[in-house]
Amino acid sequence: MSQPHFDPRGAVDLSMLQKPTPAQEAAAANSQAAARQAPAGVIVDLSPENFQQVVESSATVPVIVAIGASRTAAGEQMTPSLEQAAVAARGRFVLARLDADTQPEITQAFGVQGVPCAVAVIQGQPLPLFQGAPSAEQIQQVLDQVLQAAAQAGVTGTVPGADAEPEPEPEPEPELPPLHAEAYAAIEAGDYPRATAAYTKALNENPGDVDARIGIAQVALMERLEAVEDPAAAIATADAAGARDVDAQLLAADVEIGAGRAGAAFDRLIAVVQVTAAEDKERARKRLVELFELVDPASEELRAARRNLSLALF
Numbered sequence: 001m002s003q004p005h006f007d008p009r010g011a012v013d014l015s016m017l018q019k020p021t022p023a024q025e026a027a028a029a030n031s032q033a034a035a036r037q038a039p040a041g042v043i044v045d046l047s048p049e050n051f052q053q054v055v056e057s058s059a060t061v062p063v064i065v066a067i068g069a070s071r072t073a074a075g076e077q078m079t080p081s082l083e084q085a086a087v088a089a090r091g092r093f094v095l096a097r098l099d100a101d102t103q104p105e106i107t108q109a110f111g112v113q114g115v116p117c118a119v120a121v122i123q124g125q126p127l128p129l130f131q132g133a134p135s136a137e138q139i140q141q142v143l144d145q146v147l148q149a150a151a152q153a154g155v156t157g158t159v160p161g162a163d164a165e166p167e168p169e170p171e172p173e174p175e176l177p178p179l180h181a182e183a184y185a186a187i188e189a190g191d192y193p194r195a196t197a198a199y200t201k202a203l204n205e206n207p208g209d210v211d212a213r214i215g216i217a218q219v220a221l222m223e224r225l226e227a228v229e230d231p232a233a234a235i236a237t238a239d240a241a242g243a244r245d246v247d248a249q250l251l252a253a254d255v256e257i258g259a260g261r262a263g264a265a266f267d268r269l270i271a272v273v274q275v276t277a278a279e280d281k282e283r284a285r286k287r288l289v290e291l292f293e294l295v296d297p298a299s300e301e302l303r304a305a306r307r308n309l310s311l312a313l314f
Contacts, residue, residue: 038083038086038087039087039090039091039161039162040159040161040162041091041094041159041160041161042086042087042089042091042094042095042159043083043086043087043095043097044094044095044097045096045098046065046096046097046098046103046106047103047106048103048105048106051106051109054094054096054121055121055124056124058094058121058122058124058125058155059123059124059155060155060157061091061092061093061094061155061157061158061159062093062120062121062122062146062147062150063093063094063095063120063121064082064086064093064094064095064096064118064119064120064121064129064143064146065096065097065098065110065119065120065126066079066095066096066097066098066116066118067098067099067100067107067110067112067115067116067117067118068098068099068115068116069099069100069101069115078116078118078133078139079097079116081135081136081139082095082118083095084136085139085140085143089143090162091158091159091160091161091162092147092158093143093146094159096121100112100115110126111126112128112131113131114131115131116131116132116133117129117130117132118130118139118142120146120149122149122150122153122155123153123155127146127149129146130142177202179198179199179202179205179212180198180199180202180211180212180215182194182195182198183195183196183198183199183202183215183219186198187219187222192219192222192223192226195215195219196216196219199212199213199215199216199219200212202215203216213293214293214294217290217291217293217294218294220290221254221257221258221291221294224251224254225254225258228251228254228255231255231258231259234248234251234255235252235255237252238252238268239252243268243272243275243276244272244275244276244280246272246276246283246284249268249269249272250269250283250284250287252265252268253266253268253269253287253291254291256268257294257295262291262294262295262299262302262305263301263304263305265291266288266291266301266304266305266308267305267308269284269287269291270288270305270308270309270312272284273285273288273309273312273313274312285309285313288305288309292306
């Protein structure tokens with residue numbers, strides 16, 4: 001690559017640029033997904049709104065403009081290679097993506113003869129790099145030469161914050177086992193009996209399936225709460241009735257656990273266990289054990305409730 005001549009008067013003419021149409025804006029929005037994987041400012045999509053800012057930034061950081069077109073397959077090979085190189089360079093240059101089909105005015109401003117192609121901008125001066133879709137190795141060689149030329153021109157800055165260590169990609173969530181997926185789909189459809197049946201089958205196949213056991217308790221609670229028209233009234237009725245009204249206390253405990261007030265729900269049912277006997281006592285105990293499944297095993301509320309239940313039973 002020949003040594004470029006840096007002349008501020010050779011900056012790209014901005015006068016021809018116009019506001020984008022809604023279709024152009026939509027196309028630009030669709031291409032922003034890949035840029036989010038890179039540090040902020042390393043990969044940008046050129047538009048009439050940011051064009052001048054990007055060109056002016058070339059006074060401190062080299063800018064590589066990747067000009068592709070949605071109608072060409074070659075651009076689909078060139079741009080990803082440049083994106084990978086931009087991320088690896090950690091802010092030593094800015095990659096500005098440009099779709100010639102959706103932003104023809106900006107494309108004309110660079111005076112390109114064909115796409116896909118790449119243009120460097122250093123101190124406002126455009127410098128053609130290559131046309132077509134060279135290999136990743138060839139692209140890297142060209143980029144190295146651009147960085148050398150930029151350094152000779154005193155353009156040695158980096159994108160602010162881009163040299164930080166990239167955050168690790170989040171681990172993909174594992175796929176649900178088939179019976180769990182069936183239960184989840186049933187819950188989404190409001191079919192609680194089918195969800196319970198799927199979780200029960202999963203638990204029968206694997207008695208150690210904790211998620212299935214919790215799922216059964218969750219679905220049962222959701223089904224019971226669906227019939228509650230006035231949660232506040234359910235709690236008020238239980239408070240007025242006293243601990244010996246088992247049905248009222250069970251319903252109020254459901255409402256409280258559903259509202260995230262696990263401690264209140266546990267205390268309510270432990271009070272029932274303390275003052276009732278036989279079948280009523282067993283109903284309250286069984287509901288407590290079921291609600292225990294819905295709380296963090298390490299929570300202090302659960303530990304206290306287990307201790308208090310033991311004392312109430314014996």
